[in-house]
Amino acid sequence: MDDDAGALPxxxxxxxxxxxxxxxxEIMDVRYPVKGLYVWYPYGFAIRxxxxxxxxxxxxxxHQETLFPLLIPxxxxxxxxxxxxxxxxxxxxxxxxxxxxxDVKLALRPTxxxxxxPMYALWVRSHADLPMKYYQIVNxxxxxxxxxxxxxxxxxxxxxxxxxTVHATWEEASxxxxxxxxxxxxxxxxxxxxxxxxxxxxxxxxxxxxxxxxVDAIMPNGKTLQIGTVHHLADHFSRTFNITYExxxxxxxxxxxxxxxxxxxxxxALISIxxxxxxxxxxxxxxxxxxxxxxxxxxKRHEDVMTAARKLHTELTAAGFRVKLDSRDMRPxxxxxxxxxxxxxxxxxxxxxxxxxxxVMAVNRIGRKTSIDLSTVTEDVSRLLSEITDALRTRxxxxxxxxxxxxxxxxxxxxxxxxxxxxxxxxxQEKRCAxxxxxxxxxxxxxxxxxxxxxxxxxxxxIGCGNPGKPTLVGRAY
RNA sequence: GGGGUAGUAGGGUAGCCUGGUCCAUCCUAGAGCGUUUGGGACGCUUUGACGGCGGUUCGAAUCCGCCCUACCCCA
Numbered sequence: 135m136d137d138d139a140g141a142l143p144x145x146x147x148x149x150x151x152x153x154x155x156x157x158x159x160e161i162m163d164v165r166y167p168v169k170g171l172y173v174w175y176p177y178g179f180a181i182r183x184x185x186x187x188x189x190x191x192x193x194x195x196x197h198q199e200t201l202f203p204l205l206i207p208x209x210x211x212x213x214x215x216x217x218x219x220x221x222x223x224x225x226x227x228x229x230x231x232x233x234x235x236x237d238v239k240l241a242l243r244p245t246x247x248x249x250x251x252p253m254y255a256l257w258v259r260s261h262a263d264l265p266m267k268y269y270q271i272v273n274x275x276x277x278x279x280x281x282x283x284x285x286x287x288x289x290x291x292x293x294x295x296x297x298x299t300v301h302a303t304w305e306e307a308s309x310x311x312x313x314x315x316x317x318x319x320x321x322x323x324x325x326x327x328x329x330x331x332x333x334x335x336x337x338x339x340x341x342x343x344x345x346x347x348x349v350d351a352i353m354p355n356g357k358t359l360q361i362g363t364v365h366h367l368a369d370h371f372s373r374t375f376n377i378t379y380e381x382x383x384x385x386x387x388x389x390x391x392x393x394x395x396x397x398x399x400x401x402x403a404l405i406s407i408x409x410x411x412x413x414x415x416x417x418x419x420x421x422x423x424x425x426x427x428x429x430x431x432x433x434k435r436h437e438d439v440m441t442a443a444r445k446l447h448t449e450l451t452a453a454g455f456r457v458k459l460d461s462r463d464m465r466p467x468x469x470x471x472x473x474x475x476x477x478x479x480x481x482x483x484x485x486x487x488x489x490x491x492x493x494v495m496a497v498n499r500i501g502r503k504t505s506i507d508l509s510t511v512t513e514d515v516s517r518l519l520s521e522i523t524d525a526l527r528t529r530x531x532x533x534x535x536x537x538x539x540x541x542x543x544x545x546x547x548x549x550x551x552x553x554x555x556x557x558x559x560x561x562x563q564e565k566r567c568a569x570x571x572x573x574x575x576x577x578x579x580x581x582x583x584x585x586x587x588x589x590x591x592x593x594x595x596x597i598g599c600g601n602p603g604k605p606t607l608v609g610r611a612y
Numbered sequence: 613g614g615g616g617u618a619g620u621a622g623g624g625u626a627g628c629c630u631g632g633u634c635c636a637u638c639c640u641a642g643a644g645c646g647u648u649u650g651g652g653a654c655g656c657u658u659u660g661a662c663g664g665c666g667g668u669u670c671g672a673a674u675c676c677g678c679c680c681u682a683c684c685c686c687a
Contacts, residue, residue: 169681279613345658430650467651485650
């Protein structure tokens with residue numbers, strides 16, 4: 135090897151790999167001169183667009199998209215006591231209009247409850263208005279004090295998808311929580327990202343919620359990343375913001391609410407979980423380009439090959455694939471590396487030899503080569519792309535399964551966590567034991583009521599105190 | 613929350629302690645020309661920088677102050 139200069143850091147050095155791939159694959163430029171704010175490159179933005187379109191498609195089944203303002207007046211923001219406590223250290227305030235101090239400070243939304251609910255109070259009139267299910271995709275601002283990290287811990291979350299629903303009863307809201315979880319699972323399944331769903335402990339729930347269900351993914355280094363949350367708000371906010379409806383008997387009642395959201399952490403997980411030492415690997419469903427055609431042009435056959443490549447491009451585009459014909463004046467090998475870094479799932483190599491045989495060489499991003507007939511190329515490409523999807527899903531599931539470890543004691547748990555695993559333990563749900571577990575292992579209780587095909591629903595005794603416990607996830611979280 | 617290290621061209625570095633020719637070097641960077649082309653081609657020409665603001669000085673990448681940003685480690 136005299137030339138490995140183009141290589142990425144190995145993925146096992148995850149932090150370095152992650153930082154490097156973001157700019158090498160042109161996802162984000164981290165050089166914007168404000169802490170915690172980053173710039174999307176067009177290529178990364180296109181990935182974001184496809185990912186969010188999938189989420190929109192899912193939500194649009196029975197939600198409606200809307201848009202609320204970025205600025206929230208101080209008195210609205212300050213209405214819900216618990217909510218304030220949870221966010222007050224992280225809020226950016228607009229205090230001036232030009233040089234004039236504002237009479238009423240305006241908060242840049244760290245989340246939108248207090249922007250949305252005053253309007254819900256106006257909109258919700260009768261039981262016939264319920265359930266109300268709206269969502270918006272917006273940027274939010276949080277003055278993070280911990281170390282910021284692109285796509286993972288940001289001061290401007292550029293794409294927070296948040297849904298806010300109102301229901302007549304607590305039970306209906308509760309059912310909506312379950313519906314949201316199903317929806318998120320379907321979303322992440324489409325991205326081939328395995329998820330762990332659990333109920334956050336009380337001290338870690340959303341400020342102002344009855345309870346919080348969270349969706350976590352296991353990153354390559356074994357740390358967990360929260361990639362979605364669903365909150366049952368009960369009537370905490372509706373009492374504060376006076377969201378009432380008239381029921382069938384003519385009585386005024388408070389609405390029961392839920393809210394749930396996903397941020398660009400979904401894209402951090404997508405990149406991290408599927409990528410390898412060569413670069414990104416994008417599942418076909420969200421790949422900016424699903425197929426790249428690399429013509430192998432030599433001497434006199436140049437025009438023949440280019441003509442055939444253009445025809446192939448037209449044919450595949452007409453069939454609905456996102457295809458690019460790479461006709462740049464570069465050596466074919468350089469193009470291979472280029473597109474591998476950018477995660478294009480399928481490459482078609484077309485040269486004179488293939489052309490004579492009526493074939494084209496298909497190479498998938500995981501390294502499998504097959505020669506396919508030009509006459510059946512549309513069906514074959516479709517088949518190969520779904521093979522890639524299946525392979526990515528299986529691989530990611532294997533990773534998740536192999537990183538979950540049952541731990542019967544605190545010491546075993548610590549060892550497993552240090553090995554980069556996520557622990558499944560029994561816990562009695564007392565704060566005192568949680569503190570012991572967290573202190574002993576330098577990790578966090580992620581949650582109970584684990585809904586995962588990877589975690590058995592066993593009964594056992596708490597590893598902190600020996601009393602009856604419930605299966606609980608413990609991990610080192612981002 | 614606490615601590616540490618760093619910022620020089622597209623990327624990577626040297627120079628800084630001890631201020632001094634308009635300032636070096638490497639590359640997969642950019643621009644241009646030519647020869648090439650089944651896994652990162654080669655040759656030649658060329659462009660371009662001292663994180664920001666202020667101070668000291670005849671003179672600052674270098675010394676002083678403040679700020680910004682990044683990365684790493686430990687609660």
